[in-house]
Amino acid sequence: MQIGEASRLTGVSAKMIRHYESIGLIPNADRRDSNYRDYGHHDIHRLGFIRRARDLGFSMDEIRDLLRLWGDTQRSSADVKALTQSHIAELDQKIRLLGEMRHTLATLADACDGDHRPDCPIIEGLAGETPHAGH
Amino acid sequence: MQIGEASRLTGVSAKMIRHYESIGLIPNADRRDSNYRDYGHHDIHRLGFIRRARDLGFSMDEIRDLLRLWGDTQRSSADVKALTQSHIAELDQKIRLLGEMRHTLATLADACDGDHRPDCPIIEGLAGETPHAGH
DNA sequence: GCTTGACCTTACCATGATGGGAAGGTGCAG
DNA sequence: CTGCACCTTCCCATCATGGTAAGGTCAAGC
Numbered sequence: 001m002q003i004g005e006a007s008r009l010t011g012v013s014a015k016m017i018r019h020y021e022s023i024g025l026i027p028n029a030d031r032r033d034s035n036y037r038d039y040g041h042h043d044i045h046r047l048g049f050i051r052r053a054r055d056l057g058f059s060m061d062e063i064r065d066l067l068r069l070w071g072d073t074q075r076s077s078a079d080v081k082a083l084t085q086s087h088i089a090e091l092d093q094k095i096r097l098l099g100e101m102r103h104t105l106a107t108l109a110d111a112c113d114g115d116h117r118p119d120c121p122i123i124e125g126l127a128g129e130t131p132h133a134g135h
Numbered sequence: 136m137q138i139g140e141a142s143r144l145t146g147v148s149a150k151m152i153r154h155y156e157s158i159g160l161i162p163n164a165d166r167r168d169s170n171y172r173d174y175g176h177h178d179i180h181r182l183g184f185i186r187r188a189r190d191l192g193f194s195m196d197e198i199r200d201l202l203r204l205w206g207d208t209q210r211s212s213a214d215v216k217a218l219t220q221s222h223i224a225e226l227d228q229k230i231r232l233l234g235e236m237r238h239t240l241a242t243l244a245d246a247c248d249g250d251h252r253p254d255c256p257i258i259e260g261l262a263g264e265t266p267h268a269g270h
Numbered sequence: 271g272c273t274t275g276a277c278c279t280t281a282c283c284a285t286g287a288t289g290g291g292a293a294g295g296t297g298c299a300g
Numbered sequence: 301c302t303g304c305a306c307c308t309t310c311c312c313a314t315c316a317t318g319g320t321a322a323g324g325t326c327a328a329g330c
């Protein structure tokens with residue numbers, strides 16, 4: 001099948017399929033006489049794997065490792081699990097950071113009247129002023 | 136003061152200070168005879184504002200709006216609050232998405248023995264196989 | 271046959287926020 | 301006057317993705 005159908009079947013844009021090929025994440029596709037890329041079910045499977053890994057937030061480098069492990073019948077599940085847990089830790093870190101931001105903002109927003117007047121603890125907080133304290 | 140000290144005082148890299156100037160987030164800095172940029176306490180204050188907004192995850196566009204509101208004595212705190220709450224909603228969305236990823240990964244990882252054998256529900260999940268179900 | 275339209279090809283540029291590095295000017299202390 | 305820290309501009313890289321341009325391919329319909 002052509003790249004368009006491969007894209008439709010996997011949810012990976014044609015653009016990205018070509019990109020993945022260019023960075024070696026997938027092998028160079030077979031070509032027809034027309035020079036069009038030609039994909040089979042094996043390629044579709046691999047692209048689906050990549051898309052699901054992307055959807056779970058893995059980076060391209062991590063996906064490269066996962067693909068290697070996928071194709072390695074000698075792999076130990078411990079390796080896969082370690083990679084996954086490392087990624088979970090990254091996610092936790094990001095979630096924690098965003099949660100801290102959210103908390104700070106919510107606190108500032110709660111203290112803001114949100115009316116027609118200019119006085120605003122949010123702006124004051126960003127401006128580095130101790131919000132209406134010891135002064 | 137020179138850009139280096141401004142950077143040290145605000146925690147914004149010299150590189151980014153120049154960049155902020157180039158995109159109009161801060162006004163063109165005064166120049167000495169040497170063509171070196173020259174900063175005063177007013178600039179430091181503005182850079183500090185930007186850094187704190189960045190630390191809270193605001194985008195450059197949002198920061199542009201916040202700076203405008205900061206300088207607008209006619210602002211209504213409602214505008215600031217609305218911008219902030221919109222940003223909080225963005226954060227919530229990101230947190231939710233990451234949380235979903237984390238949940239899926241944790242579920243897969245929990246099901247993975249993590250031993251020397253190759254069998255691994257994580258890899259199977261990514262490969263699109265219904266994990267050991269009806270077959 | 272010829273046209274139309276959907277599809278494909280490569281190549282270049284853009285994003286957003288940041289860093290790296292090169293090549294060269296400035297300024298102060300020894 | 302040399303050395304060193306600092307500054308200047310300019311270009312390139314990141315990461316994953318999209319856009320667009322200019323052109324080739326192919327099947328359907330007239």
